[in-house]
Amino acid sequence: MAPQLPSSVPVTRPPAGARLLLDAVGRRYGDRRVLENLDLEVEPGSFVSFLGPSGAGKSTLLRIVAGLERPSAGSVELRGTGPEPVTARMMFQEDRLLPWRSVENNVLLGVGGRREEARALLEAVGLAGRGGAWPAELSGGQRQRVALARALLHQPELLLLDEPFGALDAITRIAMQQLVERLWLDQPRTVLLVTHDVEEALVLSDRVLVLAGGSVGRDLRIDLPRGGRRGHPRLVAWKEEILQGLLEPASATKGAAREKAGTRPTTS
C-alpha cells in the first residue's frame, strides 16, 4: 500500500489550485478573541500546515476559509485558476460518513451520477471493490480514506484538512500521510492542514505556520526534498524548536512577537 515516492521531487511546483489571501482577519466569540489581525497569503498549489496550542484558532481559521464561519473582521479571498468560484472541500477529524449510505454513495454525496470517477477514486485511496460496504463495516482508517475520496471527487482547488488523522493509530496515520502526499503530487492543488502533530506538518508541508496569540507566530519554509524527510537532521531540529515553543506558552508568545516583526508574510 505504501507508495514509493521519488526521493527528489522538486519543491517548487507549477502553480495550480487556489491562491488564498487573508487580510486582517479576526474572529471573536463574545469577549474571547480567537483570531486577531491575521494576514496571510498562500501560494497556489502549496501544502501549508498550521500548528499551535489548543485554542489557538487553527480550526477556526480553516472553517473561515471553508466558509463555514464568517470572520468578525477582515476579509478572505480565494482566487482560482478560472473565472468560476473556487471549490473548497473540507475533511474533518471524524470521517462524517453518512452511515445510511454505502461507501460509494458516500463518495457521491453532492455529485450524483459520477460512479466511474467515484470508483476510480476509491481505488486510488486503496479501497477498490469496497464501494458496496456500509461505513460501519470499515475501520477508522478506511473510513477516513472514504472521506478523502469524497472530498477529492469535487476536484477542489483548495483542500482543507482539519486534523484528519488525529484519531488514527500511528501506523495508519503514516499510511494516510503518504496517501495524501501522493495524491497531492499526482494532482496539484492547494492544501491547508491543521494538525497537532509537528512531525506530520514538517514531513508533508512546503510551509509550516505556528499560530500564537490569534495570528501567525512563526512562518517556516520547508525546503527539504520530499521522500527522505523523516529523520532528516534539519527536520528534527525544527521539530525540537517548535515543540519547545509550544510547550512554553509564555516564551512562545514573546518569541512570536519577535518573529512577527521579522518574518511575517507580506500580503498587501
Next chain:
Amino acid sequence: MPEQPLLAKDGEPPSWPADATGQETGRATAPRPAGPPATRRIARLLPPLGRALAPWAVPLLVLVVWQVTAQTGALSPSVLPAPEAVLRAGSDLAATGELQRYILTSLRRIAQGFALGAATGLVLGFVVGMSKPAELLLDRSLQMVRTIPHLALVPLMIAWFGIGEEPKILLVALGTFFPIYLNTVTGIRGVDPKLLQLGRSYGLGRWSLIRDIAVPGAMPTILAGIRYSLGVAWMTLVIAETISADDGIGYLAQDARQMLRTDQIVLAIVLYALAGLLADLLTRLIERRVLRWHPNYRRPSR
C-alpha cells in the same frame, strides 16, 4: 423552513451527541451473545431447528394444557371454551363470510386511521423539528392536547358522529398521531449536526439536506414511534369497536357477549392478538430493510 434548530450556530463550541456509529462498530457486526454464558452454552447445544422452535415451546404447552383441561371438564366451557371450540367458532363464521367481513372492516379502520394519524404526525413532526417558528407556534399546543387521554374523547366522538365510521377512524388517528409526532420531532433534533454541517459544506441544498441527511438520520427514532403507535392503534380500535359498532372484530365480541358465546369472544381476542403480532412483524421487516445500514438492526448471525 428556516434551519436554525437543525444547524449549529456559527462558531458555537460543538456539543454533539455521541456518534452512534463510532470506531468500535466493527465489533457490532460480530455474532452477539444470546444471553448469559450458561444459556448460551445450552443454546449452542441445540440443533438449529431446535433453536428455531424453542420460543414456541411455552405457547404450545399452554395450548395443550388448555385443551386437556377443557376436554376433561376441569375448565367449564362457559368460562373458557376449548381451543378446538374457538377454532370451530372461527370456521363456522368463516363459512358464512361474516368472519372475513369483520376482519376486513377492522383492518380498513386501522389502515385509514393509522394513515391519517401517521401522515399528520410525520408532517407536523418534521415541520416542528426543523423550524423554530413552527415549534414556537405549534409545539406547546400539541403538548397540551397530548395530556388528554385520547380515549376520553370516546363519548364526545359518539355524540358527534354516532356509531358511524368517523369516530373509530378519528380515534385511531388520534392515538397514532402523538407517538409518531413526538418521535419524529425527537428524531430530527437528534440528527448529528456535524453531518448537517458536512452536507452544507459539500454543497447540498436544503431539500437535499432534508432528504439525504435529516430523514435517514431520524429514521430509527421515527420507526420506533411507528411501531409503538401501531400497538396504540389496535388498542384504540378494540375500545371504539366494543363501545359502538355494528361491524368489525369488536362488534363480534360484543355480539357474542350478548349471546353468551364465549367461544366467539375468545375468537375475537385471538384475532386481535394475531393482528397485533402481524403489525409488529411487518414493522420489524420494514426496520430491517430501512435500517439495514445500522449495525443494531442487522441480523446477528453473520
